[in-house]
Amino acid sequence: MTENKALLKPSRPVGIIGYGAYVPRYRLPANEVARIWVGGRVSGLPIKEKAVPGLDEDVVTMSLEAVRNALKRARIDPAEIRAVWIGSESHPYAVKPTSTIVAEAIGATPHIQAADMEFACKAGTEAMVMAMGLVGSGMARYAVAAGLDTAQGKPGDALEYTAAAGGAAFVIGPAEESLATLNAAYSYVTDTPDFWRREYQHYPEHGNRFTGEPAYFKHSTAAGKIMLEELGTKPSDYTWAIFHQPNAKFPQRVASLLGFTPEQIKPGLLSPVIGNTYAGAAIIGLTATLDVAKPGDRILMVSFGSGAGSDAFDITVTDKLLERRDKALKTQDYIARRTEIDYAMYARMRGKIAMK
């Protein structure tokens, strides 16, 4: 078997025309989960707090806000969009696309591709690679790719501390209109049973102790390493880096394994204050990084989704970022909007109280 590690490069250069983030208002502190399930033992909590969606929010409404923010920066006619792809593991319908609702609401229908992606936490970056392909082939001028989740962990499970809500959206288009060019992508995927949720089940399961080494670390480091090798770049060539962030520790460890410094991942490291936003986790790190980046900055982003796989992206910021950055709310604006809730309110808001 030959190995084909060639990077995914579009035949015409593409980039990010507009980007937008969304984080809901409510926060559940991790020590509140600890109070309920482990007698308040707070040593080794994975994050400080996580973002919780309001009673009237779901992946449709959150995607819509992130996409609208991306469009405010892109400043294009929504009718020119030819695809709306939304990655999530918590689409509100099992059958009926989130993407059609979002596309209709932004005025992009009917001449579009629309579909929902699912690949655990990397469904959003998978949508981005598809958008790169559609635009990069010349088939379309603009495509929207988004990744958002309202993830749930089983009550009392380790995941309950971190499973959060939020995400980001991007308008992908020709490089010459971009605020950041998408130079290349590379995906590393295997069949790894680290984490899953069966149909009709509310909560996911972990496979053995696969979460770390054989799943997250293996795929993230492989994708990152191959990307650097194939490009002939080294960590110091990048101003910033973003890794999937299921908790505070994993992305910091993978950064150091690949040779990136804490400073490089700092703006994108949001899991301590918003939790693991699943399909939105890596890409909301990217929006937060774009919020502070300068023209010429180079960014490496590596997502990870259980099951398992990682998508790596090589990105360069252009000078168009400066004129568009302030056209919409920034990631930190949403993070600053914060109302703390207790576990009882969280249980109500997330439908954990049996009503029938």
Next chain:
Amino acid sequence: MEIPRHWRLRQQRYGLIGELCPHCDTKIFPPRDICPACGHEAKTSFAFSGRGEVFSFTTIYEAPTGFEETAPYTVALVKLEEGPMVTAQLTDLGDDKPEIGMPVEMITRRLHSDGDERGMLIYGYKFRPSMKAV
């Protein structure tokens, strides 16, 4: 279940799409095809900015069937920047107290589910306190 009723209103509900009177420039919401100001036909579609302020509000504790899930909730009359008054819920108030004159912005949220958990989800405009950049 009332699928057609909600479906035919989807665009105005998702994005606060009203009408503009080509004769006297009045902005109209909800769409009514005849301009309430000058009486002429007004069918030009117009997307409202979604910015406005609270003209009046109240919190509902005894919700009608189909809305219990989110009760108590706040309903307001919102005076849009472009003129019309709109009835909608205020959401994402957190610990903020609603007040008359509060600047608000339109967002799209779940209004409710048409029927039980098997029914269609109805999305539409609500308003929240205007967010500011930090």
Next chain:
Amino acid sequence: MTEIIIAGIGQTSVGEHWNISLRSLALQAIQIAIQDSGGLKPQALYVGNMLAANISRQAHLGALLADFAGLTGIEAETVEAGGASGGAALRQGYLAIASGLVDVVLVVGAEKFTDVIGPDLEVALATTIDADYESIHGMTLTTQAALLAQRYMHENHIPVDGLAGFPLTAHANGAGNKNAMYRKAITLDDYLKADTVSDPLNLYDVAPNADGAAALMLTRRELLPKDFPHPIVRLAASTIASDTLSLAERNDLLWFAAAQASVEQAFQKASITREQVDLFEYYDAFSIFAAMSLEAAGFGPRGQGWKLAGDGSIARSGQLPCATQGGLKARGNPGGATGIYQAVEAVDQLRGQAGVNQIYGARTALIQCLGGPGSIAVTHILESIE
């Protein structure tokens, strides 16, 4: 023009009549009214009802009630105008007699609200507001009233107990009405301690939805029986006007334009002035409605109607007695029957048979019922003659 006489009145008590059906409730009121009229035979039946199709799964009340009352064969139909259904049915009766085509009309208002309660009743009531632009946002009739009250209190700088005089007056009068749902006076302290229903409205600002039926017999004066046993009360005016269904589309939120228009037309029609009104049965489904109705009828300046409740003007001994048998607040609000109760109560006053609640020397009564927040306003003026 011919004089239209209210020849017979009938009412049931208002309350939670779990053991009585809509048809039986209506029949009780009909029998009393026919008997009270000296046995006149109705040629047409107009039924005022708001929500039977929804709550009782029963539409087509004209045929049902004509049959049940042993009147099969006569003209019979339902009139619906939200909370103003009773008044609108009376208006149909007035038109039928005035046209000369019908000699004797039976008008019955009947409502059976308490077969459903809580969220199911709220959603049924909310079918009378704008489905696409109001109730879809979780709005109810009470929400509309609360939105008005919030803005009204804000613009007019009204203290938290500013509307208290309305329920206080209603309950004081309800105490003397044997058909009232609540027959107990309340204190300001009770009012101030009441739970909020929808801010700023509390429990006492909202009339209770109840069951009840009331009926009227109408005819021309020359058709009254020779031995007609009561002082004669005529319908001097009957008017109806409309405003926007949804609150948001009002040009002037704090003004009941339909209420004003219908009252002005009524004064004109009856050739009377405001000062000649001896009592006013307003539509106090919510205390804010009472305040705004007083203003719309011209009894107080805009934004000042609430003061009439605080200074005793609307008490039985005041300048303009209102809600003289308890109003909607204490008598109870049986939907499409409410407008007919108002007429029955006014006739009692004008005949001098209102018992402890009698307004002495009352000759002219103004009654008004509203559909929603004045989306429909029906006004009648009743006068005693001789």
